[in-house]
Amino acid sequence: MAKRKLRKKRKPRRPAKNWRKFWKLGIDEFNTEIFGVNKDGDLTATEGHHIYNLNDLAQKYGTPLQILFPFIIEDRLKDLIGYFQAYMKIYGYRGKFFYHYPMKVNQNKEFILPLLSEGANLEVTSANELWIVKKLWEGERFNTKIRVFCNGPKTHQYLDLIEELRGKGMNIVPIIESNEEIERVSKLKGDIGVRVDLNFKADTHWDKKFDRFGLSERDALNLSKIKNLKVMHYHMGSQIKTQKSILDAVKHGFGIYRELQKTHPSLDTLDIGGGFGVPYEKKKFYTAKIVSSKIIKTLKSLSDKAGIRHPNLAIEWGQYIVAPAQVTLYKVLSEKGIPKANAVAWYIVDGSFMNDLKDTWAIHQKWHVIPANNMHTPLKRTWLAGSTCDSDDKYTEGGNYILLPKLREDGDQLVAVLDTGAYQDALSSHHCLLALPMKIIAKDGTVKIARRRESPDQIGKLFGWTNGDHK
Numbered sequence: 001m002a003k004r005k006l007r008k009k010r011k012p013r014r015p016a017k018n019w020r021k022f023w024k025l026g027i028d029e030f031n032t033e034i035f036g037v038n039k040d041g042d043l044t045a046t047e048g049h050h051i052y053n054l055n056d057l058a059q060k061y062g063t064p065l066q067i068l069f070p071f072i073i074e075d076r077l078k079d080l081i082g083y084f085q086a087y088m089k090i091y092g093y094r095g096k097f098f099y100h101y102p103m104k105v106n107q108n109k110e111f112i113l114p115l116l117s118e119g120a121n122l123e124v125t126s127a128n129e130l131w132i133v134k135k136l137w138e139g140e141r142f143n144t145k146i147r148v149f150c151n152g153p154k155t156h157q158y159l160d161l162i163e164e165l166r167g168k169g170m171n172i173v174p175i176i177e178s179n180e181e182i183e184r185v186s187k188l189k190g191d192i193g194v195r196v197d198l199n200f201k202a203d204t205h206w207d208k209k210f211d212r213f214g215l216s217e218r219d220a221l222n223l224s225k226i227k228n229l230k231v232m233h234y235h236m237g238s239q240i241k242t243q244k245s246i247l248d249a250v251k252h253g254f255g256i257y258r259e260l261q262k263t264h265p266s267l268d269t270l271d272i273g274g275g276f277g278v279p280y281e282k283k284k285f286y287t288a289k290i291v292s293s294k295i296i297k298t299l300k301s302l303s304d305k306a307g308i309r310h311p312n313l314a315i316e317w318g319q320y321i322v323a324p325a326q327v328t329l330y331k332v333l334s335e336k337g338i339p340k341a342n343a344v345a346w347y348i349v350d351g352s353f354m355n356d357l358k359d360t361w362a363i364h365q366k367w368h369v370i371p372a373n374n375m376h377t378p379l380k381r382t383w384l385a386g387s388t389c390d391s392d393d394k395y396t397e398g399g400n401y402i403l404l405p406k407l408r409e410d411g412d413q414l415v416a417v418l419d420t421g422a423y424q425d426a427l428s429s430h431h432c433l434l435a436l437p438m439k440i441i442a443k444d445g446t447v448k449i450a451r452r453r454e455s456p457d458q459i460g461k462l463f464g465w466t467n468g469d470h471k
């Protein structure tokens with residue numbers, strides 16, 4: 001009896017789970033180093049001394065909500081340029097490095113301005129993107145030394161704008177995209193480039209067999225002499241899966257560059273395009289630090305062996321720089337049971353995957369989906385559905401499941417989708433006339449609205465319903 005009395009009553013003390021780790025936050029290789037979980041179980045993001053509470057932002061501004069952190073863009077670009085410049089120095093590489101931001105990846109002003117301030121050059125794909133460059137220039141938003149590569153089919157309007165801006169002293173470089181363009185583009189004075197459709201398949205979603213971009217290797221090598229040919233460009237597609245694939249493309253591309261340089265001694269720049277991937281799934285992935293080192297080492301050894309000048313190197317990694325800078329938040333509206341599946345319930349959210357995160361539907365993009373509140377509470381296996389009436393408007397993690405908190409009687413459940421800064425904006429749409437998410441910018445501890453939530457009237461106007469029409 002006495003013995004039993006002496007025994008201390010033990011409280012059931014389980015060690016607190018490391019929720020930050022559980023949700024794969026705070027990890028550099030996954031680009032989640034700025035994210036954390038506070039004591040209330042809310043998702044937070046840290047910029048220097050400032051901490052943003054994403055749950056509070058969603059309560060304040062409403063959902064669906066996109067939150068952009070421009071400092072992430074700045075930091076990523078600064079680091080990337082730093083890697084290439086450092087390795088060029090270390091290996092004694094004598095070419096120069098140029099970063100060209102491919103504007104199509106995200107044309108929002110709040111994405112472009114931080115990139116320009118960190119020294120990005122640009123790559124555009126259409127006359128309308130080039131028109132934005134013109135506006136930036138007129139507003140003196142960048143210095144004239146910035147170089148702009150012009151890809152995509154050259155309509156008359158596009159060529160006229162190229163000529164107009166060159167006439168103003170801007171460094172605009174049209175890239176020949178097809179045999180039809182050779183004559184028109186090579187007549188222009190000043191630097192020009194050529195895009196080559198490499199006879200090489202990288203490990204990506206891109207369908208290389210039926211590629212329609214650029215000149216074939218043979219046509220490129222048979223080009224009759226263009227005096228001012230400066231740049232050879234290739235692009236292997238987005239989200240390349242392996243480091244080896246990126247490097248093999250560089251080796252193959254260098255072979256063509258070297259041949260082309262024999263007939264075009266003015267050629268001095270190799271532009272290896274975009275395609276560097278993002279670890280959306282938070283699994284082990286290759287890193288820019290290592291790949292940049294290997295690219296420089298490879299190009300140095302190949303050009304030394306061939307006895308030619310080290311080419312200037314241009315890269316157009318877009319997704320890599322901007323995807324991690326934006327988070328999209330939704331609120332769960334309701335729940336529906338699912339019999340016999342990997343998940344036990346649908347969570348229906350107040351936005352749309354088909355509209356706001358189009359790649360979910362278009363290329364079966366996988367996302368890192370986590371709760372933005374109640375991050376320490378019991379979990380449930382879910383699938384997510386959007387608010388349109390379309391059965392394809394869903395995200396199921398490829399038929400697997402997404403772990404999210406069980407819904408509670410009191411209060412909303414918020415869902416965060418990370419890495420949404422690349423491509424989704426320009427691809428977004430208005431299926432079922434849902435409004436686009438509101439977009440806010442979090443910078444230096446303050447928040448400002450970049451795009452308000454569309455009103456029914458504004459959306460109606462997109463479809464021809466101007467005031468008074470419906471009478």
Ligand SMILES: *Cc1c(COP(=O)(O)O)cnc(C)c1O
Pocket residue numbers: 102104105123151235237238239273274275276316317318319320422
């Ligand atoms: C789309 C595109 C890019 C950007 O590709 P990412 O996968 O985002 O890096 C770069 N260059 C060209 C020519 C492109 O078409």
